[in-house]
Amino acid sequence: MEDLTCRQTLAITSHRVLASDLNEHETVYGGRLLEMLDGTASISAIRLARASNVTASVDELNFLAPFILNDSLCIESYVSGVGSRSIEVFAKIIGEHLTTGERFLGLTAFLTFVVPDKQIILPQITPITEEEKIICAGYKDRKLEKSKKFARQKELNQHISLHLPWDKN
Numbered sequence: 001m002e003d004l005t006c007r008q009t010l011a012i013t014s015h016r017v018l019a020s021d022l023n024e025h026e027t028v029y030g031g032r033l034l035e036m037l038d039g040t041a042s043i044s045a046i047r048l049a050r051a052s053n054v055t056a057s058v059d060e061l062n063f064l065a066p067f068i069l070n071d072s073l074c075i076e077s078y079v080s081g082v083g084s085r086s087i088e089v090f091a092k093i094i095g096e097h098l099t100t101g102e103r104f105l106g107l108t109a110f111l112t113f114v115v116p117d118k119q120i121i122l123p124q125i126t127p128i129t130e131e132e133k134i135i136c137a138g139y140k141d142r143k144l145e146k147s148k149k150f151a152r153q154k155e156l157n158q159h160i161s162l163h164l165p166w167d168k169n
């Protein structure tokens with residue numbers, strides 16, 4: 001299987017902020033951003049795998065600046081790391097105040113997707129641009145930290161009650 005460049009996994013979507021996207025603070029509701037982000041990032045993951053995959057986690061999500069009514073959002077995502085069955089995708093949302101043309105970085109995120117089919121062999125990813133090289137260079141450290149976090153979560157899960165709140169047993 002031939003390696004791919006980050007650019008070959010690039011997915012871009014655009015959205016104009018409408019009143020229905022806003023929360024009580026008159027900014028875009030975070031859950032709406034997550035929905036759009038996951039949809040775009042999943043395209044990048046499938047462009048690498050060319051196979052069915054599922055969102056395993058949102059590993060890091062940084063809200064940097066709010067989006068308001070009549071802004072536009074441009075979501076860009078690309079694969080930033082590849083494991084044996086996992087695919088890390090980096091995403092950013094660039095906002096634009098449409099009345100002034102001012103652009104700003106509103107959000108960055110890393111998401112992990114998993115290919116359930118164990119027979120699929122994933123290609124590796126090659127960064128080309130300066131941004132891609134910086135983002136991809138941190139993949140091994142992020143993967144190690146994610147493994148530690150997963151182990152801690154597994155331990156915590158053993159202590160989480162599944163009983164109804166009013167059932168003391």
